[in-house]
Amino acid sequence: MTGHRSPGVPILRLGDVLVTGLLNELDDRAAIAFTEELTERISAEGARGVLIDISRLEVIDSFVAWTLMELTTVARLLGARVIVAGMRPPVAITLVELGIELVGVETALNPEQGLAALGWRQAPQPLEGARRGTAR
Amino acid sequence: MALPGESILASRGAKRPALTEDRRPPAPATYPVRTEEDLLSVRHAVRAATVEVGFGLVDQTRVVTAASELARNAFVHGGGGTVTLEYPRDPRGRRGLRLIVKDEGPGIVDLDAALTDGFTTGAGLGHGLGGARRLMDEFTVRTGPGEGTVVVVTRWLAW
Numbered sequence: 001m002t003g004h005r006s007p008g009v010p011i012l013r014l015g016d017v018l019v020t021g022l023l024n025e026l027d028d029r030a031a032i033a034f035t036e037e038l039t040e041r042i043s044a045e046g047a048r049g050v051l052i053d054i055s056r057l058e059v060i061d062s063f064v065a066w067t068l069m070e071l072t073t074v075a076r077l078l079g080a081r082v083i084v085a086g087m088r089p090p091v092a093i094t095l096v097e098l099g100i101e102l103v104g105v106e107t108a109l110n111p112e113q114g115l116a117a118l119g120w121r122q123a124p125q126p127l128e129g130a131r132r133g134t135a136r
Numbered sequence: 137m138a139l140p141g142e143s144i145l146a147s148r149g150a151k152r153p154a155l156t157e158d159r160r161p162p163a164p165a166t167y168p169v170r171t172e173e174d175l176l177s178v179r180h181a182v183r184a185a186t187v188e189v190g191f192g193l194v195d196q197t198r199v200v201t202a203a204s205e206l207a208r209n210a211f212v213h214g215g216g217g218t219v220t221l222e223y224p225r226d227p228r229g230r231r232g233l234r235l236i237v238k239d240e241g242p243g244i245v246d247l248d249a250a251l252t253d254g255f256t257t258g259a260g261l262g263h264g265l266g267g268a269r270r271l272m273d274e275f276t277v278r279t280g281p282g283e284g285t286v287v288v289v290t291r292w293l294a295w
Contacts, residue, residue, distance in 0.1 A: 089194075094198050
């Protein structure tokens with residue numbers, strides 16, 4: 001494991017939304033690599049939204065929380081809206097007790113609701129918002 | 137105190153038989169915290185220990201998160217150290233899990249400040265020490281300038 005280390009999670013593109021996730025075995029270096037790769041992709045592809053599935057994270061400590069907050073801020077400065085989806089209930093309880101509210105980080109119960117908030121619909125109706133991303 | 141939904145969330149822990157009177161608790165074990173990979177190893181070991189004691193999923197998450205905070209503190213601020221796991225019983229026979237996190241770093245100069253949310257001397261949120269105290273039932277720190285730091289935290293299994 002030398003040199004640039006990929007976070008190991010694919011970053012998919014759906015129109016102007018990037019969809020990705022975090023794995024449970026997230027060490028500090030992988031978290032930083034993930035932030036860098038995602039930021040590059042937002043910039044290179046002009047993404048307007050980012051969905052991060054965190055349902056596999058069994059633990060969010062203050063470092064991972066800090067990573068999510070930083071990532072959200074950087075993405076916002078680049079013009080993209082981040083939604084973090086699928087937090088496990090025990091993780092949510094623990095974060096509150098830690099005193100971490102993930103201020104500024106938008107959340108959704110699951111990836112479907114997160115994608116809906118970013119303008120995607122289950123029905124294949126070509127809505128205005130959805131068409132904008134594919135018409136280019 | 138049972139949180140709403142705790143019985144459902146506890147299902148994973150409950151699948152394994154908890155320690156019983158005739159089963160001896162595991163021997164204390166010590167893990168190094170010298171590299172970032174060690175932080176993951178500590179998390180794995182602590183998770184396995186919480187399951188062994190019989191904690192529910194919410195308590196497992198609390199203890200593993202506290203361990204992660206304290207081990208990172210030892211790694212970042214203490215220049216590395218060790219995490220020891222013990223399986224104590226209180227006078228009433230209640231089982232628990234104790235973490236002893238030790239480093240030989242410069243020590244904490246202002247402990248009250250270090251326990252305050254948002255206080256940090258490095259990158260991060262500054263919730264590690266105070267957060268770990270809230271996540272565990274018992275919390276003690278022994279530290280001083282040049283003396284290194286020993287943090288001892290315990291979580292007891294609710295009856």
